[in-house]
Amino acid sequence: MFRVFKKEIETELSKFLDMDVSRFLRESEHADLSCTIAFKLAKEQKRNPDEIATEITNAIAANLSDYVGSIEIVNGYINFNVSYEFLEDVVNTILDEDEDYGSMTEQGDVLIEHTSANPDGPLHIGHIRNSVIGDTLARILRKAGLDVNTHYYMNDMGRQVALAILGVRRFGLNDKKPDHAVADAYIAINKIMEEDENEKEKIEREVEEIMLEYELGNEEVSKEFREVVEKAYEGIKQTLKRLNIHHDEVVWESEFIRNGYVDRVLKKIEELGLLKKDGAWYVDLKSKGFEKDVVVRRENGTSLYITRDLAYHVWKNENFERFINILGSDHKFFGKQLSDILEILGLKPPEIVFFEFVSLPEGSMSTRKGKFISADELIERVYDEAYVIIKDREMSDEEKKEIAESVAIGALRFDFVKLAPEKPMTFDWKKALDFERQTASYIQYSHARACSILRKAVENGMPDIEIVGELCTPAERELIVLLSKFTHVIERVLKELRPNVFADYIFDIAMKFNDFYRLHPVLKEEKELRMHRLAIVDATRIVLRNGLEVLGIKPLEKM
RNA sequence: GGGCCCGUAGCCUAGCAUGGAUAAGGCGACGGCCUCCUAAGCCGUAGAUCGCGGGUUCAAAUCCCGCCGGGUCCGCCA
Structure with missing residues (x-):
């Protein structure tokens, strides 16, 4: 509007x-x-x-x-x-369109690849930033009308995964949650390498060996890779599910070796005369300002991460109009190489959303060293904190658990999405567990308040609502104008691919609604004014609910 | 060494694309508000050389140049 x-x-x-x-x-x-x-x-x-x-x-x-x-x-x-007419039209449109308010009619297919963490352990708080940005963006683009697909790109061919497999061979898997069990084996084998030079050399040789076998398609080894990767992913998937995140498809990196896309892309580079063969194969990117050549095939004939990713992007070009990748900013150099090669090949490069690192107060995280806070641990502790707040309320334990879960997941998602992607983030337990304002719970609470007023209105037999422009106070005006900006904000996110803008917007609505709540009684007013204010409350309720859903946060009716 | 990102009250952030009206929120601090639609809430007070220095402009947190501090990348790793 x-x-x-x-x-x-x-x-x-x-x-x-x-x-x-x-x-x-x-x-x-x-x-x-x-x-x-x-x-x-x-x-x-x-x-x-x-x-x-x-x-x-x-x-x-x-x-x-x-x-x-x-x-x-x-x-x-x-x-x-x-004008007054505008204010009335906004409220009436919202009431009318209800769950469709804010939807747009953009056209086209979009692929969003996000999370794509190495399957060598559980997601940690750095990965969640990726997941939340990616999932929120997917939801926003869907709201805009686009046909969105989400992919988890399974990096099953990396050195880390090969190491994890050797770890599992040597130590087996304990009975923790599967992703954590894989991580334990992975951390254990890394520890050995760090402590014993001879073991290190031996293990490195073994890594080379099984990577080569896997690339060549050795049945035994492939089975091992599949088992470990699937184990890790099983756990990762559970974590994501708890965060209201799911991927439409999981794409295995190795698939692009098997289906010939890797060979095709290499051939294409060669046809353009850009391939240098000198034991290993290189792409010359001097024309794009790179000092060093990019290796796309190792001397032993195996492919590299970039080779497979190029193949993946050839496939993306064939199947989607737009494709967006969510990547940590440590991949910027890589992303530039990838994009430049694709451009030379006459293909569309991906749109990439880079986000800066999440670090711990004591420094950066490392799965290998076991130095990380897992998403599971974070979720559990935030949940506990949320449960403590409501444990004495008068409701069933089941209801309490549901509310604590929604509040915890909401708080978590909001904390990650509200920060501009380009800002570095230092994780702080105290802040993560703080439910005082500036978190999703504030928005959920505002929504619950609106629901409560409407519930009471119906209980008291006064369900009629009717907006009247002339009755609008300055606070009401401000609130309604803000409500009218939903698609305006979505449009901006579409352009900038920065979902924090939308999170801010929804938070602003909650704040303006609380101003309204403080200044204007609703149920106590005489008929005309009451109906007018009820219309505003209902419209706000709808916008908050739609907004929270776009943020992947459950709009609670009671809390 | 070079590239990219960040630097806004004690702390966390918005604003920077497209320069414009007293730099906006939150946390923390201090003082207040539950006979009143949910106090996971609200009100008030204090707190800022917008990292530093130059430049462009009638006008700079925003644009340009140079520094400083932090992060990150520059593998036949991913």
């Missing part, structure tokens, strides 16, 4: 000004939309901005639709405010 308001002003302004005017229009605290074009023109024409603003306003005022309620000129700014 806000988009309609904005578009209209843009159209009228550009009729008069004959230039792209959108960059001079912005949301501000002073008005619903504020225009700074007069400053620009004042400079060019060496005139007073106020004078120009007045001229512009006079020229367009008559043509503006009923959604524009007022235009004001203040110090050269042209301030546009929405």
Whole structure:
């Protein structure tokens, strides 16, 4: 709805000004939309901005639709405010569209690859950042109308996995959750390598050996790889499920060796005359500014991670219009190489969302050294904390557990998604376990409050609702204008691929709703005013619910 | 050494793309609010040389240049 308001002003302004005017229009605290074009023109024409603003306003005022309620000129700014009719239309549209409010009609297929953690252990808190960004983005893009597929790219051919397999061979798997059991074997074999030079050499030779066997398709070894990888993934999948995250498909890296895509991509590079063979095979990327060649095949004939990933991206090109990867920023160099090679091949590179590292106060994490906080441990502790808060409430234990689970998962997801991806993050137990504001629980609580008011209204036999623009107070106005920006915000996320923007938006709604709640009684009011406010509460409830769902957080009706 | 990212009150963050009106929230601190729709809430107070230095501009947290501090990458690893 806000988009309609904005578009209209843009159209009228550009009729008069004959230039792209959108960059001079912005949301501000002073008005619903504020225009700074007069400053620009004042400079060019060496005139007073106020004078120009007045001229512009006079020229367009008559043509503006009923959604524009007022235009004001203040110090050269042209301030546009929405009308009563706009406010009414927003609330009525939300009530009408209900769970579809905020949905858009973007078209096309998108593939989002996220998480894709090495199957050598459980997800840790760094991986969760990837998963949450990826899953939230997937949900936002779906809300926008796109046909979204999510992939977990299973890195089954890496050195780490080979090592994990040797670990399992030597120590077996204990009876912990399967991903943790794999990690224990992996950590144990790493420990041996660190402590004993002879063992280290021996194990490294074995790693080479089984990697080669696996690439060549040796049945015995392949079976071992599959078993360990599937074990690890089984545990990872459980963790993701608890976080409301699922992948539509798991794509095994080794598949691209077996189905010939790796050979195809190598051949294609060779045909372009870019392949250098000197024992190993290299791609010359000097034209793209790289000092060193990129190795795409080792001397022993095996492929490398980038070779298989190139093959995967050839496949993505064949099957999807857009493909987005969520990657830790340590992959930036790699991502650039991958993208540049794809471009040389005349293919589309992936859109990549990079996020900065999650580190512990004592330094960066390492699965190999067993130095990490697992997602499972984090979830469990946040859950315990959430349970403590409600344990004395009057409800069934089952209900308490459900609420604690939703609050815990919500808090966790929100904590990761609210931070801009490019910001580094230092994990802090105290903050992770703190439920005082700025977390999902605040939003869930606001939603529950709205539900409660509506529930009581029905119980008291006053279910009728009706928005009346003229009755809107400043706080109500602000809230409704914010509610109208749902698709406006989604549009921005689509463009920037930064889901934190959406998280902020939903949080803002919760805050504005609490302002409203404090200032305006609802159920106590006389009929007309009560119906008006109930309409606002219901509309807010709907937007909060839809927003929380887009964030993968359960909208609770009671807490 | 070179590339990329980050640096905004004691702490965490938003704003930076497209320069504009007193730099916005939260945590923590201090003082208050449950005969009133859920106190997982709310109100008030204190707290900022927007890392530093230059430049562009009528106007810079935002753009440009140079530094400083932190992270990360520069493998026949992934």
